[in-house]
Amino acid sequence: MNNAVMRHPVASREQNFSFSTVSNSASAGTLTYLLNNTRPLDLHEQMLKAVRSPMAFPQDIDNLLHALEKVGIIIGAAQAAAKDTRVRHCVRCHQTYLERNNGFQACQVAHDKPRLIKTGIQANANTGPSGFKNYYSCCNQTVDTDSGAPSHYHFLGRHTTVETNVRYNSTNVATCVMRKCAGQVAARDVVIGQVPPVQSAAPIPSRPASRMEVS
Ligand SMILES: [Zn+2]
Ligand SMILES: [Zn+2]
Ligand SMILES: [Zn+2]
Incomplete structure (x- = not known):
């Protein structure tokens, strides 16, 4: 047993970072340049492509996930959501979904004619x-x-189970009660044994949505 480590655990931990601080490390510089010179949508697209690629090594994806956790970008809630097998009913578009398939382009509502x-x-x-x-x-x-x-869609954003997140109207965005759909049943979240397959990525609209609501 290393007595020095036992006596000074904090100092020992800091030794890992003593040769380069975050602000001046070459890696931080490269990442800063990348982030400052890549449009958010392009970065998002590249990361999704890399993560979904059948050529990706599982170990590399694990390392990426662990690195994002370590720097605080991925939190426990995201991991829990990705593993959640509860089938939910969206109170905006009235489709069923798994939280792992939720995203900023998951819930799509067309305009009325x-x-x-x-x-x-x-x-x-x-x-x-x-x-x-x-x-x-x-x-x-x-x-x-x-x-x-x-706009391309009347609404484009995340599915939600929370009615207060939805801007209802008298035409194309109705409540579950108005539509008499499955969502009006009190138990909106039903756990089932069978997990539906992961949805493919939603098409990117040619024009941005005029309104975004986050559940
Ligand atoms: Zn509209
Ligand atoms: Zn929806
Ligand atoms: Zn509904």
């Missing part, structure tokens, strides 16, 4: 030939007929 409304403006060279606009009742927004929807 727009209604053509008369603008009251006479057709001329400036206003366009129609004098009509598209009205999206779900968003209460009016847009030019040739400019598409106000």
Whole structure:
């Protein structure tokens, strides 16, 4: 037994870091450069690709996970969520999901079909030939007929079991009670033996969502 370590456990632990501090280590410099010069979405995409790659060595993925835990980026709650086999019902899109498959693009709600409304403006060279606009009742927004929807999705974000996280309306985002779906049963979270397969990644929308709600 090493008596020095027993007497001075803290000093011993610090020895591991005594040769390079976080601020001046070459690794920290490389990572800082990487983070400052990679767009968040690109980094996210690259990490997902690497983690899901069938060519990845399990040991490398383990090491990456342990490193992220050690620097405090991954917390226990994330690990628990990734292992959670409870099937939940989303009170926004009314699909069932596992928390491990939840994510910022998991819950997708389309806009209602727009209604053509008369603008009251006479057709001329400036206003366009129609004098009509598209009205999206779900968003209460009016847009030019040739400019598409106000956003790619009415909602794009995480599934949720918490109704207060949802912005309900009278058209395309209804409560479970209004829809008379499975979610209106008190036990929204049902544990089942069979775990559904991991979902494939949701397609990235061509335009960012106009609103994001986090459950
Ligand atoms: Zn909408
Ligand atoms: Zn959802
Ligand atoms: Zn529901």
